[in-house]
Amino acid sequence: MKAAILKAFGSPLAVETVPDPVPGTGEVVVDIVAAGVLSYTSEVFSGARKYLLELPVIPGVGGIGRVSSVGPDATKLAIGDWVFCDPTVRSRDGGLAPDITLQGWSARGPGGLKLQQHFRHGSFAQKIMVPTENAKPIGPITESEAAQWCALSTLLVPYGGFLAANLQAGETVLVSGATGKFGSCAVAIALAMGAAHVIAPGRNEAVRADLVRRFGERVRTVKLTGNEDDDRERMRQASPAPIDCVMDIMPPSVSTSVVRAALMTVRPYGRVVLMGGVGMLGGAGLELPYPWIMRNCITIHGVWMCPPDAPVKLVQLIRAGLLRLDQFAVTSFALDQVNEAVTHAAEHAGPFKMTVIRP
Numbered sequence: 001m002k003a004a005i006l007k008a009f010g011s012p013l014a015v016e017t018v019p020d021p022v023p024g025t026g027e028v029v030v031d032i033v034a035a036g037v038l039s040y041t042s043e044v045f046s047g048a049r050k051y052l053l054e055l056p057v058i059p060g061v062g063g064i065g066r067v068s069s070v071g072p073d074a075t076k077l078a079i080g081d082w083v084f085c086d087p088t089v090r091s092r093d094g095g096l097a098p099d100i101t102l103q104g105w106s107a108r109g110p111g112g113l114k115l116q117q118h119f120r121h122g123s124f125a126q127k128i129m130v131p132t133e134n135a136k137p138i139g140p141i142t143e144s145e146a147a148q149w150c151a152l153s154t155l156l157v158p159y160g161g162f163l164a165a166n167l168q169a170g171e172t173v174l175v176s177g178a179t180g181k182f183g184s185c186a187v188a189i190a191l192a193m194g195a196a197h198v199i200a201p202g203r204n205e206a207v208r209a210d211l212v213r214r215f216g217e218r219v220r221t222v223k224l225t226g227n228e229d230d231d232r233e234r235m236r237q238a239s240p241a242p243i244d245c246v247m248d249i250m251p252p253s254v255s256t257s258v259v260r261a262a263l264m265t266v267r268p269y270g271r272v273v274l275m276g277g278v279g280m281l282g283g284a285g286l287e288l289p290y291p292w293i294m295r296n297c298i299t300i301h302g303v304w305m306c307p308p309d310a311p312v313k314l315v316q317l318i319r320a321g322l323l324r325l326d327q328f329a330v331t332s333f334a335l336d337q338v339n340e341a342v343t344h345a346a347e348h349a350g351p352f353k354m355t356v357i358r359p
């Protein structure tokens, strides 16, 4: 098969012919039809993000394709089924605390790295081998729809966060980072899950206006000024009801005071979800006042990716028409153009834009 290979951090990907993956029991092989390229892919490939990723590797985080072979333990998957290749691979021997690797992308700690030695290669290839349980059926689609279904990879991240926080229909949500790629998906997900209102702070006026144009008056935008106390007050005032749940999904470049301004808008007994990259590259830690957490009975959830059942539930939201994939504008590249795709993704970051490789 043809695959893109990262041989050294800071060097371009090389597109080469490599052996097809050979599945064992408990594994399936999927013919990749479309694989999304995140805007910060170049930061991962340059090494700037310091992700745990052993080289050489076929990178690429998640993808859409058709099952080309199944193992003897598969009871429902059949050859030809359309699936989402869920990149969140968990060790099966981990009991209460499985190790996790994001296939083709990064790992958590030494256990995640060990898992990465086997479930190593990602989706920038014609074929990928995934654990059987990571091939999530999405139902019938056409070849041309596969690229838009790559939005699952981004949507699943905030969906995992809201599932962890047990978001209920009718609640009021604030998304810190709402004008970003993942944050705008968090706005869409919260609305699809039935949030009464989503407070969407940001500096970018055009994106704030676009969120209201897309989703209507359940979205309330707030202009951020950079002053922590002022911003917190503005966010509270913009909300028609006490804020039940705050999700932060800011990139590593953002200071903790911006995050704290948002988190502390949550009502007493509210829930906070931390999903961003803040602090991943060092810098000041997030300081939250102990008495504020204690006296207000605040629950704080740290969430990386999503639980194993989230992809199938998300597909149901999409199939029910609660979440529209046609919100996403897709630019596609052939596998041979993978380096151009990475550059394009960085230059065309932002809400509801997707760069996709079609191997």
Ligand SMILES: NC(=O)c1ccc[n+]([C@@H]2O[C@H](COP(=O)([O-])OP(=O)(O)OC[C@H]3O[C@@H](n4cnc5c(N)ncnc54)[C@H](OP(=O)(O)O)[C@@H]3O)[C@@H](O)[C@H]2O)c1
Residues within 6 Å of the ligand: 039, 040, 157, 176, 177, 178, 179, 180, 181, 182, 183, 201, 202, 203, 204, 205, 207, 224, 249, 250, 251, 252, 253, 254, 255, 258, 274, 275, 276, 277, 278, 303, 304, 305, 306, 349, 350, 351
């Ligand atoms: N937990 C997980 O499972 C998981 C999974 C994937 C990704 N992530 C994390 O999510 C992060 C966000 O990714 P992304 O692609 O959505 O990032 P992005 O599109 O670059 O998001 C940028 C956001 O940050 C805001 N921002 C930047 N600098 C700011 C500042 N100084 N003050 C206030 N706001 C500022 C932007 O607001 P304006 O444009 O309005 O200024 C925008 O809302 C990633 O970096 C990654 O670390 C987490």
